[in-house]
Amino acid sequence: MSLIEQYKDVRSNTENICKPLQTEDYVVQVAEFASPAKWQLAHSTWFFETFILIPYLPGYKLYNKDFPFLFNSYYNNAGDRVLRANRGNLTRPTVEEVYDYRQYVDNSMLMLLAQSKLPAELVAITQLGINHEQQHQELLLSDIKFMFGQNPLFPAYDSQTKLMNQEKNTSTGSLKISEGVYTIGYQGNGFCFDNELSVHKVYLHDFEIEKSLVTNGEYLEFMDAGGYEDFNLWLDEGWAWLKNNQISAPMYWHKIDGEWMHYTLKGLRKVEADHLLKHISFYEASAFAEWKGMRLPTEFEWEIASNQLHWGQRWEWTNSAYLPYPGFKKAAGAIGEYNGKFMINQMVLRGASIASSPNHSRSSYRNFFHPHTQWQFTGIRLAK
């Protein structure tokens, strides 16, 4: 696909994700970590406007001089911004106006990308903008799910969604990998994030990794065995998290009339034992592994094993902290704030999920969240 086609494709995908929403659903911010859909539609647009149109399209006029303040996320270099926690307080601009903003920026972007001989730097930043918007597509889905999941009415996002078509394991057994020096990092010619570089060597010891992900049924055994009451299974901060937040089941699970139900994108459904577990924190993944007498793989083990695994339905917690690779270099300017500054207190997830955008997964991809995070489409793969 050409760059211009990629651009059009990703922009329309974003809007398709929002199709099932009512106007009201675009506005609200239920938790600090979950941004309103309206904000995300505008923010991904602001990214193109700020980092591409302003520097590269001569004569470009800002759609609205207040929008940079409203829709900057965390780029200190790009100026002041609305506090993250206040994104949901803004009923204006309206949803309609945000769609107008998207249209306005798209028109300019398409004009710009239609030029022959695009400078390499412009191509690179456009690709970053496309990948950035793809990341927000997954956030849109997880944030919308979170918002509806807090509503006592449990409204369905889309009762016909195809995103839940693959919820079961397709392989069983485990894979053995022998110790030795392996190469890690993105080695292709396409796009990758700066955090996937530089390519480097690691020494891995013999390990075994499961071909299947943990299912709801297996996790229910852990729960029934008192997994949430046995502090010996938990990291100390995990146990504190569980106590402070009164956690006793994965996010979205509700015991109703003696039966476990969970909120899904299709609404409230029965928890199916053979479906893949989702929406668990690193702390829960770690406790479950401990209970099984196993462990989580490192991100390096995962990457080396990945070409022999079936993956892509759940983001898989690894026992690796999110830290720079040897030789990591962050980009100059505001774009340098993209990844590097988050390399503390977060754990790496590998793979992809049913909510990940098409054309947005790689075996070298490093996703990262704080260990208490549950609202992403996370799961568990065990190793030993």
Added chain:
Amino acid sequence: MSLIEQYKDVRSNTENICKPLQTEDYVVQVAEFASPAKWQLAHSTWFFETFILIPYLPGYKLYNKDFPFLFNSYYNNAGDRVLRANRGNLTRPTVEEVYDYRQYVDNSMLMLLAQSKLPAELVAITQLGINHEQQHQELLLSDIKFMFGQNPLFPAYDSQTKLMNQEKNTSTGSLKISEGVYTIGYQGNGFCFDNELSVHKVYLHDFEIEKSLVTNGEYLEFMDAGGYEDFNLWLDEGWAWLKNNQISAPMYWHKIDGEWMHYTLKGLRKVEADHLLKHISFYEASAFAEWKGMRLPTEFEWEIASNQLHWGQRWEWTNSAYLPYPGFKKAAGAIGEYNGKFMINQMVLRGASIASSPNHSRSSYRNFFHPHTQWQFTGIRLAK
């Protein structure tokens, strides 16, 4: 006006207040104290459904079995409810559905009220419901203003609103009242709240009360004289409030390019020196009075002087705590939670404001808020 006319009148007034809103504006809760317009539209409807239709209209069917949980405010006797802070998280039911709910309940109410020979108890509770909805009309305006006032775009609520037509004093000088025994409380035959009773006597000492309210210009003198920096003028908890919240001007005031502007229902406007000050806390009112070498009147002084004063543009802070009158009796059941349980830690305001509903003011009316409250249309009248 007949009861049925009153009902229709107040219900349509509520919807008129919401006319200038976009769908997005109905949903958001900017602070715990400020409820979304959608919630208020539904809550005042729930009041009629819960306390009138269910007990008095045979065969009445709930519009939606989940709504009582969603739209109960603070009536413990009426069952569980959504946490106050979460009212803004509910994008569903949609605004349209809430208007349907209003219509549904109105149809039933009109059917009920059209009956001849309404029991006295039903009339009483309907009158309470009407007055309750009038109270929410003022809250709608103050909450909407607060929401827009937090938006960096400062959108106008209604640039043509007539609510701001009377912003100046019409009298000057002061009024002297002689000491003696006076009678306090509601003595008419119409509706009043339980907190205005029983009628009782108080002894007042000689006092003098201003015929005018404090203006922006007078308050600017206080600010220019360092009023916000001199702890000797402030109550101890007022000083802590000011420091913790970095308060240095009334709510909605912004110094822009060296000039004091304030957010109003018409949008951002210049602060006019001869307009009546508004949106100040009791702490600010108290400090201002101290600076003037005067004091705030008690609620009893206010009530006795009121028939010789021009009032109704601002809620006037008094130096009386909100406590029961001698002989105060709260109603039985859930309605008993209306007023009595709030009689602690709040100060009484007397009068009414430009945002108060027509036909909803009395010289015996006791409004009450915590002393740090700023978002109501409050003002200052001095005494000595």
Added chain:
Amino acid sequence: MSLIEQYKDVRSNTENICKPLQTEDYVVQVAEFASPAKWQLAHSTWFFETFILIPYLPGYKLYNKDFPFLFNSYYNNAGDRVLRANRGNLTRPTVEEVYDYRQYVDNSMLMLLAQSKLPAELVAITQLGINHEQQHQELLLSDIKFMFGQNPLFPAYDSQTKLMNQEKNTSTGSLKISEGVYTIGYQGNGFCFDNELSVHKVYLHDFEIEKSLVTNGEYLEFMDAGGYEDFNLWLDEGWAWLKNNQISAPMYWHKIDGEWMHYTLKGLRKVEADHLLKHISFYEASAFAEWKGMRLPTEFEWEIASNQLHWGQRWEWTNSAYLPYPGFKKAAGAIGEYNGKFMINQMVLRGASIASSPNHSRSSYRNFFHPHTQWQFTGIRLAK
């Protein structure tokens, strides 16, 4: 007693209160509201140093130039100070050094007070300092009790203390007072606080007030009847306080092996049914009164009835907010911060307690605390 005798008397009484303490017991601050004994010993000394020795004793030298910063409590006019919450972090100066400081200041004070012809202003401020130290004597006892009461070992303050010799009612029945105009405020020639003035008139309606205080046994009936579970009995903020702090009994009560015990100055003891209830908040007092179908008296009713009541064992919560009397004037300078600036959000208590200093009670005395306060020696007298 002469002023110099009064001074010596009150200073030695303070040190007598501390006799049962170990060095360790002087240092710790268990809660922000409860100051360490060491701090109180020094602070009451600082009061004399700052407001008397510095202005009135020519050539007086500060004991230590850092002490004003360490031992100022809340007098903004007297300069910066250690944050209240940090008073317990100061292990130095040592206890011994603080006693040296007391000795040093006492020597200077005695020299000053021995002069003939003391200026009236000096006498007045010395009397205030003496009364101030008496207030801290009661705080010492309540703060020490609170500290020991948090210790799982429940150490006795003094197993032989005579403070607990009078724990029962000596009268029963009720007293009726007729409506009319009454005079309120301190009318004697001795010392009183500014908040007891000016003398003024109030109109009281017919009321009845109990001659006895509520006993543990009566309160246990309230508890057994589900008083802590019935929200209809509680003020709204009282109910929130109870829920947030998981309150289900008076402070210091523990159910051990099925029996109610409470921590006392003599250590852990059985709760005696016929002893006077103590350590309850205004919220608890108010709920109990509601349950009884009665109410708390106002401070004016209390004052008028007081000469026919037996009082002095418990601080009695009234249903009056702590507000200025008509004609209240605060003193000039730092001393003006003594009372007036606290006249918001607090309720008046009348009477005195077993922990009050001898010669420190008057029927016009206005004690005041926030309504959630429990650690003072508070109790309940009902009215209707």
Added chain:
Amino acid sequence: MSLIEQYKDVRSNTENICKPLQTEDYVVQVAEFASPAKWQLAHSTWFFETFILIPYLPGYKLYNKDFPFLFNSYYNNAGDRVLRANRGNLTRPTVEEVYDYRQYVDNSMLMLLAQSKLPAELVAITQLGINHEQQHQELLLSDIKFMFGQNPLFPAYDSQTKLMNQEKNTSTGSLKISEGVYTIGYQGNGFCFDNELSVHKVYLHDFEIEKSLVTNGEYLEFMDAGGYEDFNLWLDEGWAWLKNNQISAPMYWHKIDGEWMHYTLKGLRKVEADHLLKHISFYEASAFAEWKGMRLPTEFEWEIASNQLHWGQRWEWTNSAYLPYPGFKKAAGAIGEYNGKFMINQMVLRGASIASSPNHSRSSYRNFFHPHTQWQFTGIRLAK
């Protein structure tokens, strides 16, 4: 040294550290992370009582049945305990009684250890207890320093202490290490913690590491260059930490009359430019490295380079998260809570400090703290 000599040695060292303290200094807890000296004296004793005397000394009688509750730190398997934040509220048992407790347990331990043929398990747990007490010796020093450092009087811990004799670098230049497979972990026959195992291989790329630690003078250059104001140098959570806590210099630094002073164990002293920087957080270390265009070493680089480096004056922050080594196994029972459960959200420090106990350092030693931690004797060594 025999085990019994080691035991006696470490026990008396602990008490020597406390020699300069006054009784008051033993009691207070200034912050949740810093335990009172009294608590630490008792807690390290409780460890021997709980894990050795009770299981291994027949007929041993608890010194006091309440002490396990008071002096357990974080061992869930060893029963309930006082909340960490409340350790400073306990004035009883007194300091003297805690020394009696130490004596009592020492007597029993010496009796037990004097037996011939000690079971291997007993030897192992005794060695762990000794190392545990050594860790508390360093905590004693850092916690005492923190307590005195918060006191406006800045009392010296010991103005003659020899701990500050070595404050300068003794080497300069850098060390180059070539890429390849290296062996990591404790390979000796003596004691090591479980987290130093198992011995395993890592692949290191070419790197260079400084022979010297960063000095105050070098850090002052960073400060003077605006290092605390340039968000581009900081990790995102580091920048938030700095803003929320208003950090603009290392812990204990105060600018007094235009000169940088810092609180030290000898009291307030001038910051010497050629002394080694101390008391900085990982966030500060990371920002400084960024400003220098360098980075922090990984813990593996550090371990491999360590035998060619001079180290031991500062705990050196590495850019490695505290995670289990391949093959890590935690011990059974309560002892298993020693290290493993903390393997999240913390960064590894390598080396030792001037406050570390003699005979308590190894090149394989893994110390760990949260990245905002400043109160330990931390420093910076750069790599690239």
